[in-house]
Structures are given as C-alpha cells and as structure tokens.
Amino acid sequence: MLETDKQILSNPVQNSVFIVGYGDIGRRVASLYRNNKVPVTGLARSESSFQLMKDDDVTAVTADLDDIDSLSGLSLAGTLVFYFAPPPPTGTTDPRMKNFLASLDMEKLPRKIIYISTSGVYGDQAGQWVTENTPPKPGADRSFRRLDAEKQLQGFRNKHVVETVILRVSGIYGPGRLPEKRIRNAIPVLKEELSPKTNRIHADDLAKICVAAGKYGRDGEIYNVSDGCDSNMTEYFFQIAKHLGLPKPPTVDWEEAESTLSKGMLSYLRESRRIDNRKMLTELHITLKYPDLLSGLAGIMPSSIPNKDNT
Numbered sequence: 001m002l003e004t005d006k007q008i009l010s011n012p013v014q015n016s017v018f019i020v021g022y023g024d025i026g027r028r029v030a031s032l033y034r035n036n037k038v039p040v041t042g043l044a045r046s047e048s049s050f051q052l053m054k055d056d057d058v059t060a061v062t063a064d065l066d067d068i069d070s071l072s073g074l075s076l077a078g079t080l081v082f083y084f085a086p087p088p089p090t091g092t093t094d095p096r097m098k099n100f101l102a103s104l105d106m107e108k109l110p111r112k113i114i115y116i117s118t119s120g121v122y123g124d125q126a127g128q129w130v131t132e133n134t135p136p137k138p139g140a141d142r143s144f145r146r147l148d149a150e151k152q153l154q155g156f157r158n159k160h161v162v163e164t165v166i167l168r169v170s171g172i173y174g175p176g177r178l179p180e181k182r183i184r185n186a187i188p189v190l191k192e193e194l195s196p197k198t199n200r201i202h203a204d205d206l207a208k209i210c211v212a213a214g215k216y217g218r219d220g221e222i223y224n225v226s227d228g229c230d231s232n233m234t235e236y237f238f239q240i241a242k243h244l245g246l247p248k249p250p251t252v253d254w255e256e257a258e259s260t261l262s263k264g265m266l267s268y269l270r271e272s273r274r275i276d277n278r279k280m281l282t283e284l285h286i287t288l289k290y291p292d293l294l295s296g297l298a299g300i301m302p303s304s305i306p307n308k309d310n311t
C-alpha cells in the first residue's frame, strides 16, 4: 500500500535520532523529525557545522571520525542512526566507518543504522538497468571506499543485534546543489551521443526516503535511490544551463575531454548505468515529489548560490 507523505512523516516511529555527518542531507532529515517533535542529535567536525546544529535546535556533538578517541562516550542506545559522513578522500577503504563501529558500546547499541552509500558501487554497467541484485563492480577508488563501508556495516550487523539499511544513492541535486559555477565557466561536456547514462535524486526526496527507510526499511536490505528517470550527463548540464538562463556548455569528443576535464569528472564519465528504483518505491512506500529533473528544477530559484558543484 502506498502511503502519503503525511503518513510517512507524521509518525516516524522513533524516540530519538542520531545523525553522523550533519551536513546538507542531515539538516533536511533532522527538520522532518524535528517537525514531529522527535529529538535529534547531530555529529560533525567543524565549528561551522556545530553552529548549524545549534541554529537548527539539534543537540550538537563535535567529534572527528578520523580520531577514534573523540568518539568515546557517545550515547546511542536504542536510537535510529543515520550515517551520512563520507569516507576520506583517498584510499580504497573507509577507516571512518571502522572507527565509528569500533566506538559503539556493545551493551548500548543503536536500534537501527541507515547508511547513505552511492550507486557508484555498481561501476560501469554499459548503460544497462541496475537493480539491487546487480553485483557491485566498483571502478573508482571512491566507490571501493563506499563498498568497504557497506561491507563493514553488514559485517557488524551479522555479529550484533542492530538493524541496518543501505541506501545506494545516485547524484543528489537541489537548491544550492547545482553545477552553476561549472556552467558559468563554460567547462565542456561530452557530445551527447558519447555521454553516459546517469540518474539523480532531489535532496528533499532523499531526506524523505531516509525517514521512510527508518520506518519501513527491512533489516539487512539494500535500496537503490533515484528518481528512476535516466538521462545522459550532457542532457543534465544542458537542462540546468537552460534553467539558469546560461549558454549551453561546449561539447567535446573523448580525445578533447581527456585533455581538458578533471580526473574526477572523467571517472564519472567512464561509468554508464540506469538505476532501477522500484524496490525503494514499493517497500519504502515512496511517492516522489520530484520524479524527474524538470520538476525538481522548477522549484529551485535560478539565483541559488551553489555550495556543492555536483556532477
């Protein structure tokens, strides 16, 4: 049975929520719980994040996942934990997840941990549809790090009484999260016929999906998260340029791309896949507010200043 947003959001079935990595998605998730009088604690590293938590009326914990000593004494018994912190920027493992799990008090474990991973763990699938049964095939270090974090979490669940849910999230966009700077700087994109298939999710829909995963996500399960609307990467940049009233970025072939684009961008361009979101829609009872990029962009003021140059 499909539930309305009101049903999902009005009864989140939780006494308290702990958000590890209180950034953009953390804030959005926190506000959904706070609206329903569920107490929220957030954890982040920086002074600016600490201030954001204070502003949001969230209990603030300052700790560094790279420093296990700073994680001692966390009080997580029975809570619903959202783990939103990224792995470190280098390597093929996630020592932050390792530190977090090692810091948990085994006598006072959280009830459930929801982890935001990435659809990047599927690697290049030559433009084919990808379900949760598709074996992961990471191609970039950043995806190996995510898969490592997933495995650590699943291993922890196998040994301890704690539920886990993994969300494999595709490219996040939303207010303040458009590649405006890149388009203003006329950084080239691949010719459309060469451009890989990609998927997106609006940040507000993602926040709602996280709450739904807290309520309905089945223990040990993985859910793909996307609006289910595949497009190619070039079309994505073109649509955003149009929305912002900016000229379309120039297009290049692979040879030029390899000499002009960043390594990071090239690694995204080398992976093509379409994310099947049916399990998320049915099991998590989701009706997307923004089922495609156009509907999502319609609600974003063109003057939004980007804080994340998402590709």
Ligand SMILES: NC(=O)c1ccc[n+]([C@@H]2O[C@H](COP(=O)([O-])OP(=O)(O)OC[C@H]3O[C@@H](n4cnc5c(N)ncnc54)[C@H](OP(=O)(O)O)[C@@H]3O)[C@@H](O)[C@H]2O)c1
Pocket (backbone or CB within 6 Å): 020, 021, 022, 023, 024, 025, 026, 043, 044, 045, 046, 047, 049, 050, 063, 064, 065, 066, 084, 085, 086, 087, 096, 116, 117, 118, 119, 169, 170, 171, 172, 173, 310
């Ligand atoms: N961008 C995408 O398209 C995409 C796609 C799939 C998944 N994701 C992932 O989705 C998750 C949520 O995204 P988001 O936009 O909310 O990220 P975000 O705004 O960058 O927030 C990340 C949070 O993690 C905290 N953090 C990072 N390193 C930490 C450390 N060593 N110790 C403690 N806290 C640390 C940051 O705190 P400080 O700022 O205080 O350090 C920040 O509060 C991230 O893991 C992101 O990588 C993103």
